[in-house]
Amino acid sequence: MASDDLENASRPLTLRDVSEASGVSEMTVSRVLRNRGDVSAATREKVLEAARALGYVPNKIAGALASQRVNLVAVIVPSLQNLVFPEVLAGISEVLDQTHFQPVYGVTNYKPEREEKVLYEMLSWRPSGVIIAGLEHSDASRAMLKSAGIPIVEIMDTDGEPIDSVVGISHRRAGREMAQAIVKQGYRKIGFLGTKMPLDHRARKRFEGFTQALAKEGIEIHDREFYEGGSALLKGREMTETILKRSPDLEFLYYSNDMIAAGGLLYCLDNDIDVPGRVGLAGFNGVELLEGLPVKLATMDACRAEIGREAARIIARRASGEEGGGEKVVLTPTIDLGATLKR
Amino acid sequence: MASDDLENASRPLTLRDVSEASGVSEMTVSRVLRNRGDVSAATREKVLEAARALGYVPNKIAGALASQRVNLVAVIVPSLQNLVFPEVLAGISEVLDQTHFQPVYGVTNYKPEREEKVLYEMLSWRPSGVIIAGLEHSDASRAMLKSAGIPIVEIMDTDGEPIDSVVGISHRRAGREMAQAIVKQGYRKIGFLGTKMPLDHRARKRFEGFTQALAKEGIEIHDREFYEGGSALLKGREMTETILKRSPDLEFLYYSNDMIAAGGLLYCLDNDIDVPGRVGLAGFNGVELLEGLPVKLATMDACRAEIGREAARIIARRASGEEGGGEKVVLTPTIDLGATLKR
DNA sequence: CTGAAAGCGCTAACAC
């Protein structure tokens, strides 16, 4: 008893401990614990009993080294503080939970050099696959991904050259479609509010698609405003005030995400600015938060959970040995005009 | 060249490959790659050059097995969709990034049986420490944590019996203090709105502390309303409408989190209910979101980032071999009366 | 400063 406790504290238990406690060979213990091969019900019970009694937790490090198999899927996202990514992760777990694969999350804070480091660390554990946000990576990161010899799925964005598979939406197209919807409603003097974009390629692409579609209609962005860091809701408020004071003739404001758009909406409501009469508003993402706002904000669903699920499905298939590679899944975001984008 | 590429694709590179490419023994290559021991500048260069050229990524599985050392810290939280936890995780990385430790995140979805599974999976990779949210765990989970032989830090909550170390705030006390502040402002008919609590022990403890402090003043909760799932902002709206219609004489509403409180606030503003004159409001957490609201909501800071940092510091110290164990860090949340809790 | 030998805890492959 006492000696058991001491041993417990000093040294992690091994298969051998279970083997000795149960009087069954290590190999058979291993088989029981992994449900592999045929083991008689009697010995099976003996082993399970011993393992439970000792509180044995298998050492996956040794197991992985011996079997050359790791059930980990590396999932790399820029941030967890932007609700979008937790939603994608939820989609991923939803699917992987049905398999023997396990997601492991890494966060890059939107920094390529951090992405490189996180990727390196994760790859050094030899995961069965990688799901990584975005198509833009440093050369070193791309090289690592290419030579890893495991399925890679880049997610969120489909505008660019994938390394292997890709699941997402076209942000250029999302920007274009929003521009078309806005113009169709008769708005002409249009402003853009968003993050400083070197960081955020998807926001940049939406902006590019947006301006491009406007150009086709002979319209130029009337004014723009960018922010960095801080509370998005508050920034949305402040930027809206700034831009409307600077360009009082603006008829429409397109925000690069829903949170700042919500801030803008609250600003307008507070200041009795008629929405969408005096000024129309639209955001991007379709975050759940919007449902509680006083006025339904126009937005575009980014298919976050579905992106996660689909990426996980691809990984699960390929990592289980199915042939494949280079799949491209382009989801179509649906536009929601809400009550802030119609005249 | 061609054969390099083929090999690359078929089999992950090993130390031996680098050794052969550089003409240096495996052992010395290993030393160079880990910056251990003295190696001459010349051979060091040769090795690094070869490793880079090949694109060698070390196999941590083998390394961990051989060295019996793993630089992973398991971090287990109930959810990533509740902004609170990403903020804690950010605090954790902030500190661990300065060390050689790496956080690995697991999510339980508030389910004890999932916690058990996640914990088991993570422990089987033999991490150097565990940071886990809450003090309530299944017997099996507690047993695993106790016998893991590594530092354990339970976070967020200090009301209960920790397994090893604990960093957090007292939610009972948080509830008590909010009750006292409310009563002090002269409010008497007080309602509570929150999550269905079997899931959320911390919300329950706040509620207990809250009612207990009110009882001391001879006050009983006037009405209450609970929700489950869905958009918190919207739920806040709906519950506020429900409770105010049912109990029109309510003078104050205490919400178990800021998101539903914000929904309540927006509901009141929309319906020209004077806040805090007609009815006062308070939430819990001090989420960044609040800064963008039209009226500053009363809340209490839960010290999220600091909890993460402190937990990480404890793990880093202990996992680096320093003696210790059983530390208890109780942070003190500061109450912010905002503009919704004063008459 | 560098190398050779042994072994981390487990599982694949094969014998019995």
Added chain:
DNA sequence: GTGTTAGCGCTTTCAG
């Protein structure tokens, strides 16, 4: 159904 043997890719230890 069960046991034995070898070895996964690295690091520890010890010898030079």
